[in-house]
Amino acid sequence: MSTTVEYKQTTGIIRLYSEGNSYNSRDEYTGVISVQWIAEDIALLYGALAQKGAITKKTSLKIYRELQKQGAKKIRMWRTKEKAVFLGKIIEESALEHLWEYTFT
8 A cells, every 4th residue: 555645834934033134143032932834824823922013904914914924815813812813703702711803806
């Protein structure tokens, strides 16, 4: 019997840098977000850590556009009920969190 093996990369990391800084220069980043592809076209963002003020609506749009370039049609993230997301709508909730989703049109 023959076995077929298929590998698919399903996780990634987004790093945020101040203007003029970059990964290639090995500069310090201002934020980091983990990405898990839960479907071919749905990216789940989690584990975000950032300096205060590093993630703005403008930054969120840049993140979303980058994920769209990678094939995302929807972006999802869990947030505590006290915290909102700049773009998207709530599609599910647990006792402590809301699941937000943004769909590209």
